[in-house]
Amino acid sequence: MLPVWRWGDGPTTMKILHVVGARPNYMKVAPLMSEMGARPQEFEQVLVHTGQHYDRNMSDSFFEQLAMPEPDEFLNVGSGSHAEQTARVMLTFEPVLSKHRPDWVFVVGDVNSTLACALVCAKLGIAVAHVEAGLRSRDMTMPEEINRLLTDQIADLLFTPSRDADQNLRREGISPDKIHFVGNVMIDSLTHMLPAALQLPVLSDFGLCRRGYVLATFHRPSNVDDPVKLRELLFALKAIAGEFPVVFPVHPRTRQRIASLGREFSEDGLRLSEPLGYLQFLALLNSAAAVLTDSGGVQEEATFLNVPCLTVRTSTERPITISKGTNRLVANNRVAIAKAFVEAISEPRQNGNHPELWDGRTAERIVYAMLNTAHPERRSAGLPQRQLVKVD
DSSP: OEEEEEEEEOOOEEEEEEEEEEEEHHHHHHHHHHHHTTTTTTTEEEEEHHHHHOHHHHHHHHHTOOOOOOOOOOOOOOOOOHHHHHHHHHHHEEEEEEEEOEEEEEEESSSSSHHHHHHHHHHHHHHHEETTTTTOOOOOTHHHHHHHHHHHHSEEEESSSSSSHHHHHHTTTTOOGGGGEEHHHHHHHHHHHHHTTTTTTHHHHOOOOOOOOOEOOOOOHHHSSSHHHHHHHHHHHHHHHHTTTTTEOHHHHHHHHHHHHHHGGGOOTEEOOOOOOOHHHHOOOOOOOEEEEEOHHHHHHHHHTTTEEEEOOSSOOOOOHHHHSEEEOOOHHHHHHHHHHHHHHHHHOOOOOOOOSSSSSSHHHHHHHHHTTEEEHHHTTOOOOEEEEEEO
């Protein structure tokens, strides 16, 4: 166990404001709120949902399954262009900071809300901690890459999931004092929730057997907004469905894109479903023969669960999922995907080769780092740092 500490003299509570903007953020914030919630003498917490991606039914399901509290503030920014969405988050987030006056704001991942909230904090002199810092795809056409780069430049603490992320930050001139290698906080949620997920009758509900089907999930505009690329992707999935059932939970927007193809494409052979809750998706991923995706988080989850993963992208900000895991990049065309799929399911699985510190205890390490960080108000006022006292 990590040592338990408490503050000695001086103020005893650090006020933390957590920001979520999209569903992948929930799995990163839930372990942090749980770990800090176990230390009410040290932490007071506020949860803000920007509403960047929000579907009430799906969001309520995720919040319930992850045992997260209802957001204290909901900004309801909705969809729009990247510039519109970022601007709306900034405009609506500033009054929230004035109202709650946090000591630290925690932003996670790389969505527009991450950058927007970090920018507002930087302008107001409020300390920012970035969880999942330092990831780089080197693809500047990805909006997420812009968000990652800029957020890391203005954050006060950077919590990284892998050693390559540390190296990226140092190369960009960020002080090593700000960088903390803590592991992957999404794996905290996975390890905590997997036993419950495996109790669900998801396989029987879909009429599937373990390792007897393929899971697919796609949402990036580069794959689903271009009719040519979407057509290639769908026909690749139909080819695979000739050998394995393919379960494809489809976002409503992607379903519209598929429908726009008209009679040129039919759903025969594919099992297109509504979006799934976290536990249901985790259960399906755990027992799949393989997963095809363009999601960053799914690459990580598949690596931990030792499920062959084909990422239909030209780059990944998570190279450790390739060097230490089951992931491989593949071009978006039916021939390349079919070839990579055969190779992936033919290779023997290597159990237990998890990346360093992907052990379900990342939130503990983040909290430990925070307890060794000066309270911002005392730091800015030039007051002595409080002493930490070890609890037996």
